[in-house]
Amino acid sequence: MTIGDADLTALWVTLRLACMTVVVLLIVGTPLAWWLAHTRSRFKVIVEAIVAVPIVLPPTVLGFYILVALGPYGPIGRLTGLTLAFTFTGLVIASALYSTPFVIQPLHAAFEAIGKGPLEAAWALRASPLDAFVTVISPIALRGYISAIVLGFAHTMGEFGVVLMVGGSIPGKTRVLSTTIFDHVEVMEYAQAHALSAFMLVFSFLVLLGVYIANRRFPIHVS
Amino acid sequence: MSRLTARFDVQLPNFHFQIALDVPASGITAVFGPSGSGKTTLLRCLSGLERSSTGFMRLADEVWQDESRGLYLPIYERPLGYVFQEPRLFPHLNVRSNLLYGFKRISLQDRRVSLEQVVDILGIGHLLDRRPHKLSGGEQQRVAIGRALLTSPRLLLLDEPLASLDIERKREILPFLQRLRKALDIPIIYVSHAMSEILQLADMVLVLKAGRLLTSGSLTEVFSSLDLRGLRGPYSIGAVIEANIAAHEPEFGLTRLEFKAQSLHVPLQPLGIGEPLRIHILSSDVSLALAPVTVPTSVLNVLEATVIEIREVDQATVDVKLDVGAPLVASITRKSLVKLALKPGQRVYAHIKSVALSEELSD
Numbered sequence: 001m002t003i004g005d006a007d008l009t010a011l012w013v014t015l016r017l018a019c020m021t022v023v024v025l026l027i028v029g030t031p032l033a034w035w036l037a038h039t040r041s042r043f044k045v046i047v048e049a050i051v052a053v054p055i056v057l058p059p060t061v062l063g064f065y066i067l068v069a070l071g072p073y074g075p076i077g078r079l080t081g082l083t084l085a086f087t088f089t090g091l092v093i094a095s096a097l098y099s100t101p102f103v104i105q106p107l108h109a110a111f112e113a114i115g116k117g118p119l120e121a122a123w124a125l126r127a128s129p130l131d132a133f134v135t136v137i138s139p140i141a142l143r144g145y146i147s148a149i150v151l152g153f154a155h156t157m158g159e160f161g162v163v164l165m166v167g168g169s170i171p172g173k174t175r176v177l178s179t180t181i182f183d184h185v186e187v188m189e190y191a192q193a194h195a196l197s198a199f200m201l202v203f204s205f206l207v208l209l210g211v212y213i214a215n216r217r218f219p220i221h222v223s
Numbered sequence: 224m225s226r227l228t229a230r231f232d233v234q235l236p237n238f239h240f241q242i243a244l245d246v247p248a249s250g251i252t253a254v255f256g257p258s259g260s261g262k263t264t265l266l267r268c269l270s271g272l273e274r275s276s277t278g279f280m281r282l283a284d285e286v287w288q289d290e291s292r293g294l295y296l297p298i299y300e301r302p303l304g305y306v307f308q309e310p311r312l313f314p315h316l317n318v319r320s321n322l323l324y325g326f327k328r329i330s331l332q333d334r335r336v337s338l339e340q341v342v343d344i345l346g347i348g349h350l351l352d353r354r355p356h357k358l359s360g361g362e363q364q365r366v367a368i369g370r371a372l373l374t375s376p377r378l379l380l381l382d383e384p385l386a387s388l389d390i391e392r393k394r395e396i397l398p399f400l401q402r403l404r405k406a407l408d409i410p411i412i413y414v415s416h417a418m419s420e421i422l423q424l425a426d427m428v429l430v431l432k433a434g435r436l437l438t439s440g441s442l443t444e445v446f447s448s449l450d451l452r453g454l455r456g457p458y459s460i461g462a463v464i465e466a467n468i469a470a471h472e473p474e475f476g477l478t479r480l481e482f483k484a485q486s487l488h489v490p491l492q493p494l495g496i497g498e499p500l501r502i503h504i505l506s507s508d509v510s511l512a513l514a515p516v517t518v519p520t521s522v523l524n525v526l527e528a529t530v531i532e533i534r535e536v537d538q539a540t541v542d543v544k545l546d547v548g549a550p551l552v553a554s555i556t557r558k559s560l561v562k563l564a565l566k567p568g569q570r571v572y573a574h575i576k577s578v579a580l581s582e583e584l585s586d
Contacts, residue, residue, distance in 0.1 A: 117311045120272060121367075123298045124305035125325030125374060132299075135324075139315040 003195050009172050010180040011199075017088070017176060018156040021095040025103040025152050026145075028096070033107035038116065051104050059098065063165025066094045070166065086168045094166040095156045102151040110144020111137070143215060150211050154204055224249070225283035227378070227410060231268040231275040240264045240434040246427050248283050248378075251404055253425035253442075254414045260431040262414040263308075266380045269412065270305050271298040282378055282410075302333070303378040304371030308386050310363035312355035318366050319351040325374035333375055336407075341369040344406055345399055361392035365399060372407070379411040385420060393420075400424055422446075422463060422503055446503075447550030449534040449542050461506030462551040468498050483548025488523045489578050500580070506542065508576040509553035513563055515572055524575035526551070530567050533560065545573055 032051075036044060054062055068074055070084040070093065077083055084090035118140060122132035138145070160178040167174030169183065177196055184193040225248040233240045240261045246252045254262045267273035269280060271287065274295060280288040287296045298305075304325075312321050322338060342348045345365045355363055364384055371379060384400075385393045401424065404411065415421055421428065421442070428445040430437040438445060445451065446460045464487075466480035471491060478492040480500060492500060516525055528545035535541050541560050545551045553573060565571070 117307070117309065118313060120298075121305075121307065121311040121313070122324070123272075124270065124303070125370065126299050126328035127324075128299050131328075136313055140313070142315075 003192065006171055006175075007177075007180055007192065007196060010175050010177050013088070013172070013174070014157055014176040014178075017091055017095055018153045020092045021099055021156045022103070022149055022152045024092060024096045025099060026148070029100070029103045029107055029148070033104050034111055036104070036108045037111035052101050054098050055101050059159065059161025060165060062098055063094065063162040066090075066097060066162065066166050070094075085166060086170060086174060088167075088173055091163060091167040091174050094162050095159065098159055098162045099152050099155045102155045103148040106144045106147035106151060107141070110141040110147075113144075114140050146211055146214065150207060154207060157200070157204070227252075227280075227282050227412075229269060229278075229280040231265070231273075231278045231280075233264065233268065233273055233275045233278075235264065238434045240268075242268075242431070242434070242436045244429060244436060244439060246410075246429070246439065248410045249408070250426035251411045251413050251424050252427040252429060253421040254412060254429045254431060255416065255421055256431035256437070258416065259433075261434040262416075262431055263382055264434070265429075265431065266305070266382050266412065266414055269378070270303060270380055271296060271301055272305075285377075301378075302329075302374070302376055303380060304374055304376035305380045306364070306367050306371050306382065306384045308383045310355070310360075310367040312363055312366055312370075314355055316355075317351070318347065318353050318355065318358070321355065321366055322351075322370050322373055325370060329374055335375040336372050338373065340406075341372050344372075344402055345369045359392065360388050361395045364388065364392075364396060368399070368403075372403075377409060379407075379409055381411060381413045383414050383416070385415070385417065397423060418460070422460070422501070443549055447544060447552050449532060449544055449552065452534075452536060452542060459506045459554060460503055461509055461553060462504045462547075462549060464502050464504070464549050464551075466500055466502060468492060468494050468496050468500060470496065485526050485548050487526075487575065487578055489580065492580075502578050502580055504551065504575055504578055506552040506554040508578075509545075509551065509555075510574045510576065511543065511553055511555060511559070511563065511565070512572045512574060520574075522574045522576065524578060526573045526575065528571050528573045530565055530569045530571060532567060533565060545571070547573060 036048060067085050069076065070090045071077055072083045084093065114137060118136050119132055122136040123129070127135065158178060160182065163174070163176055164179055167176070169175045169179040177200060181193050181196050184190070184196070226245055227248045228245045230243045231240065238259070238261070242261070242265060254265055256262055264273060268275055268278065276290055278288050278290050280286070286294060287301055288294060313324065316324065322341065326334065326338070342351070345368060347362065347365050347369060350358060350362055350366065355366070358366065368384065385396055388396065397420065404424065413424060425442050427439065428442050429439045430445060430451060438448060438451065442463050446463050452459070464482055466482040466487065468478060469481040469486060470479045472479065473491060476491045477488045478490070480487045480489060480502070487502070489502060494500060526547040528547045528551065530543060531546050532544040533541055534544070535557070536554070539556055540554055541557050543553045543555060543560070543565060545553060551573060
C-alpha cells in the first residue's frame with residue numbers, strides 16, 4: 001500500500017483549499033484588477049507593488065506575519081475572539097494572500113488589453129455597468145480568467161511554507177499534499193512520497209495541457 | 224421645430240472645453256474643426272460619457288442633463304446611438320448578436336427599427352453569421368452603425384465613422400449614410416474633419432476651435448462666411464449650392480441645373496429632372512466682371528451677383544462675398560479689386576470656371 005486514507009484526506013483538503021482560494025481571489029481580485037486597469041490614481045503604483053510582494057517574499061516571512069495576525073493576540077483575535085491560525089479558514093486567508101499576484105496580474109493584463117472601448121460601446125447600447133461587465137468584458141477577458149484560475153489553483157496546490165506556518169499540517173484540517181510529502185520524507189517513507197509527488201506532477205501537467213488545448217480551440221479574437 | 228440645446232463646460236487635462244449650442248433636432252449636423260478642437264469631447268458630453276458639472280442638455284422636450292437641478296441621465300439610460308471612430312464590435316459575438324445586443328435591451332414598444340430594415344439599408348445580410356474579425360473595416364463600421372440604429376435612437380452620434388477607412392471603403396459607406404438620412408427621421412451629429420464628407424452629408428455645420436464653438440449655421444452660411452477662410456481647407460470652398468436638375472444636354476455631355484432663377488452647367492448627371500443636387504464652387508474658380516458678356520467667351524457659367532462684403536486676405540488677395548441667390552465667395556487679386564473699383568451693393572457678373580460635385584472631392 002502506497003497511498004493511505006491519510007493521504008487521500010490530504011488530497012481532499014488540498015483541492016478544497018485550492019478551490020476556495022481561487023473563488024475568494026476571483027471575488028476580491030476582479031474589482032481590484034479592474035480598478036488597477038482603469039484608475040488614474042497616484043496610489044495605483046503602491047497597490048501594484050503590494051499585490052506583487054508575495055512573488056518576491058520568502059513564504060515563511062509572509063506565513064509568519066499571517067500567523068501573528070491570525071493568532072489569539074493578533075488584531076482579528078483581539079477584536080472577535082476568533083483564533084484563525086491552525087484552522088482551515090485561516091489557511092484559505094493565508095493562501096489567498098500568498099496567491100494574490102497570480103490571480104490579479106492576469107486579470108489586470110486582460111482588462112488593460114480590453115480597454116474602455118467595448119465597455120463604452122455596451123453602455124451606449126443600453127447595457128448597465130454590471131450588464132456590460134457580465135456580457136461583454138467577462139467573455140472578452142476569458143483567457144485572462146482562465147490564466148488567473150489555473151495559476152491561482154496550481155500555485156495554491158504547490159505552496160508549502162505559508163501552509164506549514166499558518167496551518168501547521170494538522171491531519172484532516174490543514175494537512176495538504178505538499179506538507180504530507182514532506183512528512184513522508186522526514187520518516188523515510190519514500191514510496192508514499194514518490195506516489196504523491198508523481199500524482200502532483202501528472203496533475204499539474206494535465207491541468208496546463210487542458211488549458212492550452214482550450215485556448216487553441218476557443219480563441220478569443222480581439223480586433 | 225424641435226431643437227437640440229446643450230451647454231457644457233469641462234476642464235480636461237490639456238484643454239478647457241466650453242460650448243453652448245442650439246441646433247435643429249433634425250437632419251445631419253456636422254461638427255468640423257482641426258484635431259484637438261474638442262469634436263470628440265462634444266460627442267462624449269452629448270452622450271453622457273463625459274459629465275460636465277454645470278452641463279445642460281435637452282433634445283426636443285426631453286431634458287437629459289440639467290446639473291442645476293441635479294439631473295443627469297447616464298449614457299445607458301439615454302435613447303441615443305453612438306458610433307465610435309473604431310467599430311468596437313464585440314469580438315465574442317457574431318454580427319447578428321452584435322446587431323441585436325442593444326435591440327434586446329430596449330422595451331418592446333420602443334422598437335421602431337427592425338433587423339430586416341437595418342440589414343437592408345446597410346447591405347449586411349450576407350454577414351450575419353460571421354465573426355467581426357472576418358469582416359473588412361468598412362463592413363465592421365456598417366455593422367457598428369446598424370447596431371446603434373437598432374436601439375431606435377432619438378439621436379445618433381457619429382464620431383468620424385469613416386476616418387479609419389481608405390478611400391474605397393469610404394465610397395462604400397457614404398451612400399449608406401445618405402440613405403440613412405432619408406430613411407430615418409432622427410437628428411445625426413456627425414464629427415468629421417474631412418471636407419468631402421461634410422459637403423456631401425451635412426445640413427448644419429458647427430465649427431469648433433480650441434474647445435470653443437467658433438460658428439454654427441447652415442452649410443451654405445458657414446462655408447461662405449469670410450471669417451472662416453482658414454478653416455475652409457485646402458479647397459477654399461466659395462459656395463455650397465443646392466440646385467435642381469433642369470435639363471440634360473446629352474449631345475454636349477452636360478446637365479443644366481437651376482437654383483433661385485440662375486442656371487449652371489455641370490457634367491451630365493444620371494439623375495431625373497427636378498432631382499436635387501448639391502454642388503460647390505471653389506472661391507479661386509470665380510472671377511468677376513462688371514458687365515454681362517457681350518463678346519464670345521468659353522466660360523459657360525455666368526451668374527448675376529451683388530457684392531455684399533469685401534475682405535482682405537493678404538497683400539495680393541481679397542475675398543469678395545457675393546449674393547447670387549445663394550452666398551458665393553470669389554477670391555480675386557487686390558489689383559483687380561482696385562481696377563474694378565468694387566463696392567458693396569454693386570452689381571457684377573461672376574464667371575464660374577469650374578463647378579465641382581461634392582462626390583468628387585477626396586481628402
